[in-house]
Structure formats: C-alpha cells, structure tokens
Amino acid sequence: MRKAWFHVLGWATLVLSSASVSAADQPTPPAHAHHWSYAGANGPGHWGSLDDADVACGKGEQQSPIDLDSRTAKTGKSGKFHINYQPGAVTLLNNGHTVEAEVGDAADTVTFEGASYRLAQFHFHAPSEHSIDGKHxxxxxxxxxxxxxxxxxxxxxxxxxxxxxxxxxxxxxxLPAHETPAGEHADKPAQVDLAAVLPSEHKAFVYNGSLTTPPCTEGVHWIVLAQPVEMSRAQIGNFAKIFHDNHRPLQKINGRQIDSETY
Structure with a gap:
C-alpha cells in the first residue's frame, strides 16, 4: 500500500512538473496585439479604455476621420504640398485589420510645408472613413x-x-484573405503605378488630425483628395469579402479649420 502511494505521488509530481514546463515554453503574447477591433466590446467606442497607450482614442480633441464640409472649407494657398509618387513594386500583407501594401521605393514622397515625407505603405478601409458633405x-x-x-x-x-x-x-x-504570419509577405510583389492611382483633379481637403486606429496619435497632417477614383464593384467586393467593415466612425471637428487646397 505504501509503495502504491509513492507511485501515485511520483506520477502526479511528474504531471505537474510537465505542465509547468509546457506553460513556461509558451511564447508571451506581444503587448498591444490585436486587442482592438471594429465591433463589439473592443470596438471603436471602447478603444480609449483598452490600453493606457490608447487614451487619445477617447479623449483626443483632434481625432480622425471627420466629415469634410466643402461649404465651410477655407480656400488655402496653392503649393502647400506636393505628391511625388512613382511606379514600383509593393508587398502585400494582411495585418488582421486591413490589407497593407508596403512600399520600398525611397523616391515616393510627399512634400508638406517644406518638409519631405517618404511613403511607407498604403492600406484600405471599407466603407470610407472620411465623408464629403455627409457622403461616404x-x-x-x-x-x-x-x-x-x-x-x-x-x-x-x-x-x-x-x-x-x-x-x-x-x-x-x-489580396491576402488571411492574416499574414509575422515576417512573411505575399509571394510575389505587385507592380503599381502609384501616381496613376491618384485622381486627375488636384484638389484636396487639408486638416490636422490623428491616426484612425489605436493609438489614435494626434499631430497627423491629413490630405484628403476631393475627387474620388473609380474601382469596379468586383474589386471593391474582393476587399469587402475579407474586411466587410473596418472603418472608424466620424469624430468631432472641435473647431478645427479645414482648408481647400490645390496642388
């Protein structure tokens, strides 16, 4: 009987020890990883309380997106900014919130008030985040x-x-339909003429705002081109099949000035 008891005790100790090792071997989830979403308890209305780093999402005074009212926009001087995009290759990834196209060409730049900004990536939101005169x-x-x-x-x-x-x-x-594993990208880069993607009409709404995803950092210069470009319903539908709604609702303008610019 005593021998049997020690046998059971030894087996239990081995099980507990193995469980502890297995737990220790599990990778620690990265901080701030995918805890926010576009719906439910982690949706846009709760972003500001999900993480201390995201407080601006709830308390910021210059948040984006906003409605761009063409009737009240102030006419600004031309030449405030210039967009210089070139044809080149982009690599695609699905980050769980959108499809992102990473750009590696240092020649793709925007000049804003004399400062040069290099294009890092572009991504998509459906439906649109900004609206013009109330229209999405x-x-x-x-x-x-x-x-x-x-x-x-x-x-x-x-x-x-x-x-x-x-x-x-x-x-x-x-478009990658599933979230891209860390460190991986699309097998084959896509060739895109970025300059040709932009609308032919060189008018834009310019204002100071924020990132439209957590941490909703403010101090972002926004240039929203006034003329929409066209895509087929099939193309729009291809994205909507992956992300049927990944837009942040409109935010309060809080007295900010919106300029109407030409470049």
Whole structure:
C-alpha cells in the first residue's frame, strides 16, 4: 500500500512538473496585439479604455476621420504640398485589420510645408472613413508618409463604384484573405503605378488630425483628395469579402479649420 502511494505521488509530481514546463515554453503574447477591433466590446467606442497607450482614442480633441464640409472649407494657398509618387513594386500583407501594401521605393514622397515625407505603405478601409458633405464612399485608401523624425502625413483617396481600376488590379487580384504570419509577405510583389492611382483633379481637403486606429496619435497632417477614383464593384467586393467593415466612425471637428487646397 505504501509503495502504491509513492507511485501515485511520483506520477502526479511528474504531471505537474510537465505542465509547468509546457506553460513556461509558451511564447508571451506581444503587448498591444490585436486587442482592438471594429465591433463589439473592443470596438471603436471602447478603444480609449483598452490600453493606457490608447487614451487619445477617447479623449483626443483632434481625432480622425471627420466629415469634410466643402461649404465651410477655407480656400488655402496653392503649393502647400506636393505628391511625388512613382511606379514600383509593393508587398502585400494582411495585418488582421486591413490589407497593407508596403512600399520600398525611397523616391515616393510627399512634400508638406517644406518638409519631405517618404511613403511607407498604403492600406484600405471599407466603407470610407472620411465623408464629403455627409457622403461616404465604398472604400478609402490611406497613403501613409513619414519624415525622418517619424511625423506623419496621410494622403486619403476616396473610391466610388465604377470602371475597373487597372492601376490597382495587381493588388486587388492578390489580396491576402488571411492574416499574414509575422515576417512573411505575399509571394510575389505587385507592380503599381502609384501616381496613376491618384485622381486627375488636384484638389484636396487639408486638416490636422490623428491616426484612425489605436493609438489614435494626434499631430497627423491629413490630405484628403476631393475627387474620388473609380474601382469596379468586383474589386471593391474582393476587399469587402475579407474586411466587410473596418472603418472608424466620424469624430468631432472641435473647431478645427479645414482648408481647400490645390496642388
């Protein structure tokens, strides 16, 4: 009987010890990883309370996106900014919140008030985050540009349903449907003429805002081009199958000035 008791005790100790080793071997989840979403308890209305780093999402006074009212926009001087994008290759990834196209060409830049910002990536939101005169669009593209100190200028391009967008066909034919594992990208880079993606009309709404995802950092220069570009319903639908709604609702303007600029 005593021998049997020690046998049971030894087996239990081995099980507990193995469990402890297994738990210790598990990787620690990265901080701030995918705890926010676009719906439910972790949706936009709760972003500001999910993490101390995201407090601006709830308490910031210059948040994005906003409604861009063409009737009250102040006419600004031309030449405040210039967009210089070139044809090149982009690599695609699905980060769990959108499809992102990473850009490696240092020649893709935006000049804003004399400072140069290099294009880092562009991504998509459906439906659009910004609206013009109260009207939303099926899709919005954000071109994220950064200067040497990490300051951000975002060029927003609104998309309406219409003809197929051949300039973005290579991207929308290769959208990754599932979240991309860390360190991996699309097998084959997509070739995109970024300059040709932009609308032909060089008018834009310019204002000071924030990132539209956590941590909702403020101090972001926004250039939202006034003329939408077209994409086919099939192209828009290809993205909506993956992310049917990944937009942040409109935020309060709080007295901010919106300029109407030409570049």
């Amino acid at each position: 669009f099926p899709l919005e593209i954000h071109f994220v540009n950064k200067d040497a100190e990490g300051h951000i200028t975002v060029v927003g391009v609104l998309v309406r349903a219409g003809a197929e967008n051949k300039n973005l066909a290579a991207v929308f034919n290769a």
